[in-house]
Amino acid sequence: MRIRVANAIRQTGELFPFETAELFSDQVYGERNISFTEPVTVSGTYVYDGKAFTVSGKAEASISTECARCTKPFVERIAFSFSERFVKGEDEASDDETYPYSGDELLLDKAVLDNLFLEIPIASICREDCKGLCPVCGVDRNTTTCDCTIEEAEG
Ligand SMILES: [Zn+2]
Numbered sequence: 068m069r070i071r072v073a074n075a076i077r078q079t080g081e082l083f084p085f086e087t088a089e090l091f092s093d094q095v096y097g098e099r100n101i102s103f104t105e106p107v108t109v110s111g112t113y114v115y116d117g118k119a120f121t122v123s124g125k126a127e128a129s130i131s132t133e134c135a136r137c138t139k140p141f142v143e144r145i146a147f148s149f150s151e152r153f154v155k156g157e158d159e160a161s162d163d164e165t166y167p168y169s170g171d172e173l174l175l176d177k178a179v180l181d182n183l184f185l186e187i188p189i190a191s192i193c194r195e196d197c198k199g200l201c202p203v204c205g206v207d208r209n210t211t212t213c214d215c216t217i218e219e220a221e222g
């Protein structure tokens with residue numbers, strides 16, 4: 068996922084719009100294996116301040132995941148906004164706050180993925196009112212009723 072930014076280098080301080088999409092390969096984040104079901108779309112603006120680029124935008128991703136309650140696989144849509152700075156690679160060793168670039172292209176992959184990972188919930192739920200699996204017999208309580216006695220832990 069790259070954007071060409073030569074125009075912004077010539078016109079410091081001017082905001083330029085961009086739009087891009089790319090189907091990322093599977094990513095590993097912590098214990099999770101993240102696989103994308105369609106291209107991640109990103110749109111926003113970039114501006115050059117004479118030293119660094121600021122890229123701001125919105126992104127949308129669809130990842131295949133598993134419900135933490137009923138274990139059913141489903142596609143979870145994640146939308147987020149971000150704003151990151153890109154500093155020319157040779158200038159300084161990049162720190163955690165910025166991303167390096169070289170030439171007149173910005174490679175957005177890492178910035179987009181870093182922001183996406185922050186948005187991914189620890190436990191994904193297929194729907195708000197998912198009843199989950201019966202802890203006693205294991206049936207999916209969304210589709211099957213069982214006679215188990217469940218001791219609900221309540222406040
Ligand atoms: Zn569920």
Ligand SMILES: [Zn+2]
Pocket residue numbers: 201202203204205206213214215
């Ligand atoms: Zn049961």
